[in-house]
Amino acid sequence: DVKVTQSSRYLVKRTGEKVFLECVQDMDHENMFWYRQDPGLGLRLIYFSYDVKMKEKGDIPEGYSVSREKKERFSLILESASTNQTSMYLCASSGPRQGDGETQYFGPGTRLLVL
Amino acid sequence: GENVEQHPSTLSVQEGDSAVIKCTYSDSASNYFPWYKQELGKRPQLIIDIRSNVGEKKDQRIAVTLNKTAKHFSLHITETQPEDSAVYFCAASASGNTPLVFGKGTRLSVIA
Numbered sequence: 001d002v003k004v005t006q007s008s009r010y011l012v013k014r015t016g017e018k019v020f021l022e023c024v025q026d027m028d029h030e031n032m033f034w035y036r037q038d039p040g041l042g043l044r045l046i047y048f049s050y051d052v053k054m055k056e057k058g059d060i061p062e063g064y065s066v067s068r069e070k071k072e073r074f075s076l077i078l079e080s081a082s083t084n085q086t087s088m089y090l091c092a093s094s095g096p097r098q099g100d101g102e103t104q105y106f107g108p109g110t111r112l113l114v115l
Numbered sequence: 116g117e118n119v120e121q122h123p124s125t126l127s128v129q130e131g132d133s134a135v136i137k138c139t140y141s142d143s144a145s146n147y148f149p150w151y152k153q154e155l156g157k158r159p160q161l162i163i164d165i166r167s168n169v170g171e172k173k174d175q176r177i178a179v180t181l182n183k184t185a186k187h188f189s190l191h192i193t194e195t196q197p198e199d200s201a202v203y204f205c206a207a208s209a210s211g212n213t214p215l216v217f218g219k220g221t222r223l224s225v226i227a
Contacts, residue, residue: 033214035217039218040124040219042204042217042218042219042220043159043204043217043220045214045215045216048214058214060169090158090159093153103149103161103164104149104151104161104215106158106160107158108157108158109158
């Protein structure tokens with residue numbers, strides 16, 4: 001059974017702080033994704049990675065960066081948190097390259113509040 | 116790039132009735148169309164998917180249909196039950212290295 005875990009369920013940070021969100025998957029998946037989920041806006045892709053040390057920008061990368069030093073771990077970094085980054089952050093992973101029909105498995109989410 | 120529109124944004128049905136959620140996509144190269152269900156406070160989970168070489172797929176009470184010409188696909192839930200209440204997301208992607216593009220979601224409420 002695929003397991004995707006995220007480092008925190010809830011996080012409260014101050015404006016300007018550097019924030020790290022960690023995601024770990026245990027299925028040796030190649031692909032990992034970071035989304036933010038906001039009411040009425042669905043799931044929006046921030047960054048994704050198809051391999052270690054590889055990263056690609058998604059639809060809303062501004063204000064974020066990522067790191068993938070190991071295959072099982074994909075980190076999302078808010079360099080200087082702002083109030084408009086208050087959101088639910090979801091990590092996901094999948095097997096071989098997207099388009100082969102591989103299911104994305106989601107983590108439980110991190111609800112981030114930036115004050 | 117791909118754009119996925121999903122309707123309706125909210126849907127209420129009586130228990131036992133059917134529910135239909137519709138999505139349209141813009142990129143004719145898209146060939147994979149999954150549906151995810153997210154219950155309150157939980158993570159999204161895949162419930163059914165379809166590829167462009169198939170027009171319809173069924174799994175018990177849920178089915179998905181695809182019309183490639185019109186570039187739309189739909190989720191059908193029959194004999195709805197209270198546990199079907201959730202937010203449903205459609206998505207689309209093309210082959211290769213393109214990631215999924217999600218619709219904005221439909222909140223389904225099944226009234227007992």
